[in-house]
Amino acid sequence: MARITPLSGFPEWLPDGRVVEQHVLDVLRRTFELHGFAGIETRAVEPLDQLLRKGETSKEVYVLHRLQAEDEEDATAPRSEKQLGLHFDLTVPFARYVLENAGRLAFPFKRYQIQKVWRGERPQDGRFREFTQADIDVVGAGELPYHYEVELPLVMAEALGALRDVGVPAVRVLVNNRKVAEGFYRGLGIEDVEGVLRQIDKLDKIGAEQVAALLVSEQGATAQQAGACLDLAAISGSDATVVSRVRALADEHGAGTELLDEGLGELAALIEAAAARAPGVVVADLKIARGLDYYTGSVYETVLVGHEDLGSICSGGRYDTLASDGKNTYPGVGLSVGVSRLVSRLLSAGLLAATRGVPTSVLVAVSDEESRATSDAVAAALRARGIPADVAPTAAKFGKQIKFADRRGIPFVWFPGEEHQVKDIRTGDQVAADPAVWAPPAEDLHPRVVPAV
Template sequence: MARKASLSGYLELLPAERLTELHMLDTLRQVFEVHGFSPLETRAVETVETLLQKGEIDQEIYAISRIHEDEGAGREAKLALRFDNTVPFARYVTENAGHLAFPFRRYQIQKVWRGERPQAGRFREFSQADIDIVGDGALPFRCDVEIAIVMARALEALRIGEFSLRVNNRKLSEGFYRSIGLTDTAAVLRIVDKLEKVGPSQVAEELRRTAGASAEQAQRALELAQIRTGDGSFAEKVRALVGDEPSALLQEGLDELSELMSVLNTRVPGRAMADLSIARGLDYYTGTVIETLLHGHEDLGSICSGGRYESLASKGKRVFPGVGLSIGVTRLLSALLSSGELAASRSVPTVVYVTLRTSEDWGAAQDVADQLRSRGISAEVALSAEKFGKQIKYADRRGIPFVWFTDDLGRHEVKDIRSGTQEETDPSSWAPPTEDLTPQIIRKTEDP
């Protein structure tokens, strides 16, 4: 991962690294599907108008055009590459609502593009893995709970190390800000969301300058943001700050976050933290908000984030509320590969390299390989009958663990070139140890 890229911001992987990425994608797909999420793929290109519905991100959009424009090109809609999976998904839901069964559960693993400055962990082209549950008109709160559980289980299945889901509820935050006299809650949420990046003093200053907060209001907003608990005790801390009876909005946020924390601590114990500094800067979030911290890689920021939205997708008077979370797969992968924490046990899927005694044996060697392949064992056949020592060295360089030999009498032997063990065998029944059947993804603290 320390290789110099010929084009900055675009990641190209070596074979072993790509196997690690595929393992991550397959693991996510399996976890999502076992929880009932359907696969979805949307087009790479959207109209600029569609993408700009999310907010002021025009500097991040890659606009596209043909090199040779037609005379009528000026009348066509301006096009751009998608910068996330959420906005295209909202468009997809409104266009296909008549063909979907709600609540609609989907996962989507695709490339996205952003025109931002490349730096460590930031790419112009990268893969995201999203899950969402979308309703028609209404969506039960338990969907917020379920989607958090599913994502926690997906991250556990990836074996990326210890992580924490940092959860909050914007109803709670907004209700509290209103209770202390701050009416521009959208501005306050955006400012508080910067707390970890700029620190409390700068947040307080910006609250006073931008959101019209007094020094006392700014201090109380910071007191709320500093509440962090691993259980439901955050609710008492909030009530202690409010003093009087909480407003209906604040109480609804407290109830929802309490339920979320309770169920998460039951289903995925030790993974959730109620963190009332989490706000998510985008205005369309309306309730649950989640960010995920990977311990030991705090510099990455949130590796998985999202939340509840009531009207990201709409069609006339028909509204499609939803809740969703997204993992920045490429960002996470590059960090773990660079640190050496995650690696593939070998660089090729091939289990067996079938050698040639003579050039005329190539057809017979293919028969051996096909018998192995028919039982799901990846096999590769030598292209020329070099000395066995050279064929073994080639297999070793490729990372292939087993080498197959056939003598002039048709007897078969297989050699584990890692241990040197060689035994007589039969291509119709031989199988490698289970751990050798496919490349294994290991952490540096684990044995291959």
């Protein structure tokens, strides 16, 4: 168990857990960069009025006060416009960054951003008050071609797929499209699209029968309209038949609209590209409603196969207006990996482990304190060739120095002398070696993350 949480909702890892998290972050970063996303960071704070602009009080923002200001001022005074809060996601600060730097960025602008975010919610399994997100977004100036809605979930599928070999389960990216749902509902004669989406979002919790009842009692749908909405939500699949089934359903109810056609065209393009580039990963799932109230095109959720109870570990979608300064509008599409949620499950379920919690590959022993400089020189020679090396803390008996290495999972102990020797403490094999030449096997050079056996 690498996890320790003495302050509920603020996860921290022991060094071996951090090796796992760092590996996840390194793989995500590498994949994002291979696809041309530029890395940026934004400050942790935004003006409170910006954070609350969309009425997102459900996110439970942490507001900041300077301790001394608190003593000085009346703490009950009305919030000033300059009051700052910690960001609860990386989308709001990115939108602000885009507006602030629009003249200095080249559009379409592809960026990744890996940072902590904070939400003062009640902590639960996989739901933290402080957690790391890894986001990719593409934002255009004025316009943004649809093909990015195909590309971005595939980049995420590739990034998460690159973690398969260390023991991360397969992912399934579930996709839907606002235009399909809205086009279909409008075709049925339903006006309150958001209201219907809110009810459909309850399907997993309360079941189809109850949702149908709510659609009638709350949204004023007819029984037939409610049935059609549920039939739409029941459609899912990873090939083109999804599109034909939706079309057949729309024909049956006379619910065809231009918007539906546009949405189905987009969904078909996404399914087709995904089937070619990441077979079996992307699944159209027409019951996905979360986020469809603010996304305007594609919407994505991602589950870890076998860990669906964890909820989505990577969500996002298309915004026609990610940002706007009155003069220009910046449409965007992006996804966000919940890194802490993912890593927390990987560790608590014991799906993988680090081979060791320290970077050190070689511990150089010290015969006596007078010859510490000799041991330092050996370590320096190894480091100069990229081999992480540490020197024993004291000139204790060699048995104790070997135990020091063993406790940390350091595979090799080096004994300086007229003839240098290096011992693999796992096998006991000890050989003569030259600090200017010898190297550990590649798999022992750095800590690795390996699947649980």
